[in-house]
Amino acid sequence: MLITFEGIEGSGKTTQIELLSDYLAGKGYGVVKTREPGGTRFGEALREVLLRPGMDVDSLSELLVFMAMRAQHVEEVILPALQDGKVVLCDRFVDATYAYQGYGRKIDLGVIETLNRLVTKGIRPNLTILMNVTAERGLKRKAAASAMDRIEEEDISFHQRVKKAYEKLAKEDPKRFFVVDGSLKVEAIHQVVREKVGNVLKSYGV
């Protein structure tokens, strides 16, 4: 079972993954918590370079590095965990590339689709939880929590495009996406998320 979390920066994905992971582990599930960009030794090393503030990265180069990281991540972490019957909680996955490189950087969506299919070997999330907050709120949270990375430093219109893109992706695939109001309190969001995840696990007989 692959559950992905998506949303703009500072939307609360990481916070909710931590809570959900502890909750599921407490219920006896084997849980693998991972993230993109990163998730492997190779990917984490590339992440540091790719997000480094001030690094000059061309949009197509950026796309291809995200895809290289994903290929490694799927092969080394996600596929083995799924084959082992684990619940995989992944902080960002395929949808982030449509939202950021497709709608944000305006790279052809067909190219992204082809590359995503290649590097994921056809695996798709069973459930995608979209944490929905305004770009202003997300960036404010991020600015308060840590230094901004290279992509976070993009102007507000870029982040607003990404937010709209996520909403569009969710509308196009309502069976897979579950949209959560990320402006609620942390515990309130966790309750909603764990109820949804519980129902989905049950529907898959897990």
Ligand code: Z5A
């Ligand atoms: N990217 C891409 O372009 N293409 C791709 O294909 C992929 C990624 C896979 C790094 O991603 C960048 O990679 C990202 C997209 C790009 N760029 N940007 N911009 P990342 O996921 O590693 O980094 P991030 O987007 O900045 O996420 P984050 O920092 O991990 O934020 P978050 O996980 O959504 O939020 P958080 O860490 O849980 O919370 C942020 C702060 O808000 C923290 O202080 C929390 O305590 C606080 N918080 C959390 N929830 C709440 C609530 N409910 N109320 C109030 N405060 C809260």
